[in-house]
Amino acid sequence: MSRLLVAVGDSFTEGVGDPHLHYPNAVRGWADRLARQLGRHDPSWRYANLAIRSKFLDQVVTDQLDHAIALEPTHISFFAGGNDLLSLRTDLDGLLQRYEDALARLAGTGARVIVFTAFDIRTTRLLDPLVRRVQAYNVGVRELAGKHGATLVDHASIREFEHPALWAPDRIHMSRPGHKRMAALVADTIGVPHTLRLRDLVPHEPRDWREAARVEARFVRAEVVPLVRRRLRGTYEGDTIRPKWPEPIHPAEGMKRLAARRVSARVDV
Template sequence: MAGLLVAIGDSFTEGVGDPHLHYPNGVRGWGDRLARQLGRADPAWRYANLAIRSKFLDQVVADQLEPALAMEPTHVSFYAGGNDLLSLRADVDGLMGRYEAALRRLTGSGAQVVVFTAFDPRTSRLLEPLRRRVLAFNDGVRDLAATHGAVLVDHAALREFEHPMLWAPDRIHMSRHGHKRMAAVVAERIGVPHTLRLRDLVPHERRPWRQVAADEATFVRAEVLPLVRRRLRGEYDGDRITPKWPQPVHPADGMKRLAASRATGPVPGRDLQGAGSGSEQGS
């Protein structure tokens, strides 16, 4: 049965790591990929995505929660807190208390709410302090999902995501293949058929220790240190962008076509409440 999916959160839901020039903000992501599958399953499905990269939990709640609920969605995806965990001083207990208040508000609306654990970063010993926070966050999300009747996508339990092909170079955001796989997982969790073709994950060979050490040094210089510097300066990419899909659209019209129409006006022959068809290749 068709409905309205509203996605709220941060870069995980906006789609960072899955670049695409023809999509708003230059990224596609699992949310847009899932939306296309919803439109194929039933052209009456509608979709909005309010997520913005680098936002903290309190910012997601303040800026996105009420606008999302005002749309009267049948389904809401909610992921926030990852950027809080990256802070130098993260109060996980306090974070989970605020997370629960937001989750209670969402589930109280009657919408089916989908929540996510965070994938724990086992790729570098440098990230071990972050991993401890992630484990505590994930335990909290699991408990709260069970308590409040939310649909849980336990990303941390999907160990196929240990494959490096599913991650962007920063090791924090999923790659195109990772977002595509996540779209398939969420579709299955909410009972929507999909036609996503997932690439086989060929076992990756173990690298010599010298190569591992060299790669770690490169990773620290290229990704970790710039992130720390930006955080210390209070610079956040999300301060300069707007939501990708702030109003509901019909994915059946074709996501790239809808993106192009934002600059020129409404899609011909359609309004937000109507139903229609369209085709788009390459999901």
């Protein structure tokens, strides 16, 4: 029987932090990496990825759920709400209620639904308010996964992800090694063999306080200030981005080849 994985969500699932020029939107990410493993394990696997960076939960629900359900997937990955958590005024109870409504719809399809906790990054005291919201969100996601029979990938419990090498410079998105580890984690969770080779992480040596202060200042200038400015303007990267794989593909055919074919088809049109 042909199986179909449809990935739904935001930048976490689109693959931001794992750049690759030969993939749609110039990013690869854990979901594409997982899809390649699925295709190697069984060429009949199909895959679609509807996720778009910077989308809030309600946008994911409005723009992606109907499309995902219409594809009649056997497996659905669902992660949304992370961008809502970045807002200080987020109503967490309301967010989790809307999350549950979406999860119930997906579970009602009969597909195997895969959900994730969000990693509570602890790299700077500036993110302490975010960490507390993330932890509360994770408690809710764990409870809702159990209630609706979803498969939980408990990202927050894998403390290996505290290693800086697994995170992009913005400290919000995973890096290439982080996405690779997530692909392996999801494959292991759903019981699909994979050939992903994960390098050992070199022990992280803490910086002295002067260097730590310089790094923190650079982080604030390069990442925090631009993020705040974008949110104040109400402009987001995802406003002009299309889904990477809106219609199912067979990853076994080679995803770079399929991406090049899609670009060629657009040029011909």
